[in-house]
Amino acid sequence: xxxxxxxxxxxxxxxxxxxxxxxxxxxxxxxxxxxxxxxxxxxxxxxxxxxxxxxxxxxxxxxxxxxxxxxxxxxxxxxxxxxxxxxxxxxxxxxxxxxxxxxxxxxxxxxxxxxxxxxxxxxxxxxxxxxxxxxxxxxxxxxxxxxxxxxxxxxxxxxxxxxxxxxxxxxxxxxxxxxxxxxxxxxxxxxxxxxxxxxxxxxxxxxxxxxxxxxxxxxxxxxxxxxxxxxxxxxxxxxxxxxxxxxxxxxxxxxxxxxxxxxxxxxxxxxxxxxxxxxxxxxxxxxxxxxxxxxxxxxxxxxxxxxxxxxxxxxxxxxxxx
Ligand code: NAP
Numbered sequence: 017x018x019x020x021x022x023x024x025x026x027x028x029x030x031x032x033x034x035x036x037x038x039x040x041x042x043x044x045x046x047x048x049x050x051x052x053x054x055x056x057x058x059x060x061x062x063x064x065x066x067x068x069x070x071x072x073x074x075x076x077x078x079x080x081x082x083x084x085x086x087x088x089x090x091x092x093x094x095x096x097x098x099x100x101x102x103x104x105x106x107x108x109x110x111x112x113x114x115x116x117x118x119x120x121x122x123x124x125x126x127x128x129x130x131x132x133x134x135x136x137x138x139x140x141x142x143x144x145x146x147x148x149x150x151x152x153x154x155x156x157x158x159x160x161x162x163x164x165x166x167x168x169x170x171x172x173x174x175x176x177x178x179x180x181x182x183x184x185x186x187x188x189x190x191x192x193x194x195x196x197x198x199x200x201x202x203x204x205x206x207x208x209x210x211x212x213x214x215x216x217x218x219x220x221x222x223x224x225x226x227x228x229x230x231x232x233x234x235x236x237x238x239x240x241x242x243x244x245x246x247x248x249x250x251x252x253x254x255x256x257x258x259x260x261x262x263x264x265x266x267x268x269x270x271x272x273x274x275x276x277x278x279x280x281x282x283x284x285x286x287x288x289x290x291x292x293x294x295x296x297x298x299x300x301x302x303x304x305x306x307x308x309x310x311x312x313x314x315x316x317x318x319x320x321x322x323x324x325x326x327x328x329x330x331x332x333x334x335x336x337x338x
Contacts, residue, residue, distance in 0.1 A: 017121070017122075017123055018123075019112045019123045019124065019125060020044075020045075020046050020112075020122055020123065020124040020125070021043045021044065021045075021124070021125055021126060021332060021337060022038045022043040022044075022045045022046070022124065022125070022126045022127075022128060022325075022328050022329075022332070023045065023046050023047075023048065023113075023115050023122060023124035023126070023127050023128070024038070024045050024046070024047045024048070024128045024130060025047075025048045025050075025103050025106075025115070025127070025128070025129050025130065025131055025272070026047075026048075026049075026050065026060065026129065026130035026131040026132055026269075026304065026306070027047055027048075027049035027050060027058045027059055027060060027084075027088065027098075027130075028056075028059065028060025028061060028062065028084070028130065028132050028304060028305075028314075028317060029060070029062065029084075029087060029304065029314040029315075029317040029318040029321065030130035030132070030303035030304025030305070030306075030317040030318065030320055030321035030324070031047060031049070031060075031128070031130035031131075031303070031304065031321060032047070032084070032087035032088055032090075032091050032321065033087065033303075033317075033318040033319075033321030033322050033325070034128045034130060034301075034303055034321040034322070034324045034325040034328075035047050035091035035096040035321075035325075036087070036090050036091045036094065036096070036325075037321070037322050037325030037326060037329075038096075038128075038325040038328065038329065039091055039094035039095045039096045040094050041325065041326075041329045042095075043126075043325075043328070043329060043332070044095050044096075044097070045091075045096050045097070045128075045325075046096075046097050046098075046099065046122065046124070047091070047096055047097070047098050047099070048099050048101060048102070048103045048115065048117060049088075049098050049099065049100055050100075050101070050102050050103075050131075051100060051101055051102045052102065053102040053103070053131070053269065056132065056134060056269070058088075058100060059080070059081065059084035059085075059088070060084070060132050061080075061132060061133075061134070061135070061305075062080035062081070062083060062084050062314055063080055063081055063084060067079060067160070067163060068080050068083055068159065068314065069159075069162060069163070070158070070159065070162075070313070070315070071083060071314055071315060072315060083314070087318075099117060099119075099120055101117035101118055101119060101120065102117060102118075103115055103116065103117050103272060104116055104117055104118065105272070106127070106272055106273065106276070108127075108273075108276045108277065108297050108300060109276075111125070111299060112124055112125050113125075113127050113299065113300070115127065125299065125332060125335065125337050126299050126300075126301065126328040126331060126332055127299065127300045127301070128293075128301045128302070128303060128321075128324045128325065128328055129272075129273065129277075129285065129295070129300065129301070129302045129303070129306060130302070130303045130304045130306060130317075130321060130324070131268075131269040131270070131272065131306050132268075132269050132304055132305045132306055132317075133266040133267060133268040133269060133284075133305040133306060133309070133312070134266065134267050134269060135155030135156070135262060135266050136155075136262070136264045136265045136266060136267060137155065137262055137264075138174070138229075138230055138262065138264070140230070140231075140232060140233060142232055142233040142234070142235075143230070143233045143260070143262075146233055146235065146238070146239055146260075149237075151235065151237060151238045151239055152165065152166075152235070152238050152239035152258060152259045152260065153233060153239055153259075153260045153261075153262075154259070154260070154261050154262070155261070155262045155263075156183075156261075156312075157173065157183035157184070157186055157187050157261045157263070158183065158186060158313070160261075161183070161186060161187045161190065161259075161261065162190060165238075165258065165259075166187070166190055166191060166258065166259045167190050167191075168190070168191065168192045169191055169192055169257070169258035169259060170191070170192050170193050170194075170195065170255075170256060170257045170258060171187050171191045171192075171193075171194050171195070171257055171258065171259040171260070171261065172194075172195045172197055172230070172242055172255065172257045172259070172260045172261070173187065173194055173195070173196050173197070173261045173263055174196075174197045174198075174229075174230055174260070174261070174262050174263060174264055175196075175197075175198065175262070175263035175264045175265070176196070176198035176199070176200060176202070176203045176204045176205065177203075177204045177205050177263065177264075177265065178204075178205045178206055178209050179263040179265070180196060180198070180203075180205065180263035180264075181196070181203065181205045181209040181210070181212060181213045182209065183261055183263050184196055184213075184216075184222060184261075184263075185212055185213075185216055185222070187259075187261070188216055188221040188222060191221075191259075193220070193221060193222070193223060194216075194221065194222050194223070195222075195223050195224075195225050195255060195257065196213070196222060196223070196224045196225065197225045197228050197229070197230055197242070197244060197255075198224065198225070198226060198227075198228070199227065199228065199229050199247055200226070200227065201226040201227050225244060225255065227246055227247050227248050228244045228245065228246055228247065229244065229245050229247055230242045230243070230244060230260070231243045231244060231245040231252060233260060234254070238258070239257065239258060239259065239260055240256060240257075240258075241254050241255055241256040241257055242254070242255050242257060242260060243255075266305070266309065266312065267283070268282070268283050268284045268285070268305065268306050268307075268309070269306060270283050270284065270285060270306060273285065276297070277295050277296050277297060277300060277302075278295070278296035282309055284306065284307055284308070284309050285302040285306050285307040286307075287302060287307055292323070292327060293307075293320060293323045293324040293327045294327060294331075295307075298331070299331060301324040301327050301328050301331075302320075302324065303317065303320040303321040303323065303324035304316075304317035304320055304321060305317060307320070308320065
């Protein structure tokens with residue numbers, strides 16, 4: 017079996033940018049682009065986004081799937097090879113590393129992990145239907161909230177953490193009113209974010225719906241409201257709205273490396289040296305949301321994908337592998 021110079025796991029903006037840079041550095045990268053690992057399809061989270069309006073270079077916006085196709089084609093043009101399978105197992109215990117899918121077993125000197133993270137959803141049938149059809153349900157207010165359809169409308173954000181308050185306050189720039197639906201009567205968000213929340217409530221821009229969970233999402237082509245359930249009394253009520261944004265956390269796709277690489281307490285890959293993509297085992301690099309719980313943007317994922325390829329190239333050169 018010949019040994020690969022660089023294998024990339026993941027085909028979102030991070031993995032494919034790593035592939036573009038690695039391919040141009042003549043590393044002939046092999047990308048395991050996945051099949052449905054973590055409930056994601058090749059291309060990652062952007063495949064579920066309709067309009068991407070904040071990716072630089074696209075003044076008129078671009079759809080997530082088109083953007084990811086462009087990334088993929090660009091990487092292929094410089095010699096990237098793809099395997100459309102999920103990786104089932106990796107062995108980081110010896111070098112070269114071993115990466116296994118159902119049909120392939122590959123050895124590689126450098127390994128770039130860009131398996132991303134998945135937004136947590138309530139898991140309701142109508143929530144998923146309207147999220148996938150672009151019907152006003154999203155897990156990223158920063159990605160989708162500025163669309164004209166949400167202007168001056170009543171919107172709902174679910175969650176009580178920093179993300180929920182940050183996303184909701186972002187939405188107040190456009191929305192008529194933003195309702196925060198939280199399952200308790202106290203926020204999890206930190207002090208600064210709580211202050212922001214209470215100020216916006218005072219200004220009438222935000223309204224809490226305490227002790228409540230979204231029980232169903234209403235609307236055929238487009239969301240018209242949510243059905244809320246009071247977790248204390250069991251009472252059910254309807255709240256009309258034109259947009260629903262979930263902010264109930266993310267789950268990093270690190271099942272493959274659990275117990276093999278150092279992870280932080282939320283399960284994200286730890287990068288021991290700030291500003292570098294090196295993971296806790298030499299020769300392993302991480303890029304994108306799998307190592308980032310804070311920014312989670314396509315452009316930051318692409319940026320760290322670039323870093324991972326450059327770090328891998330330099331590390332390989334230092335090993336005498338060119
Ligand atoms: P988080 O802190 O884990 O908060 C998730 C929120 O969603 C919690 O309020 C939780 O309720 C609620 N939730 C979880 N599962 C739910 C379910 N099934 N149904 C209804 N509600 C549910 O996640 P996050 O807000 O995404 O933040 C992640 C990390 O990033 C945190 O460390 C945060 O501090 C950090 N962050 C910081 C900033 C900032 O400082 N600018 C911005 C964003 C994120 P409970 O409270 O009842 O558990």
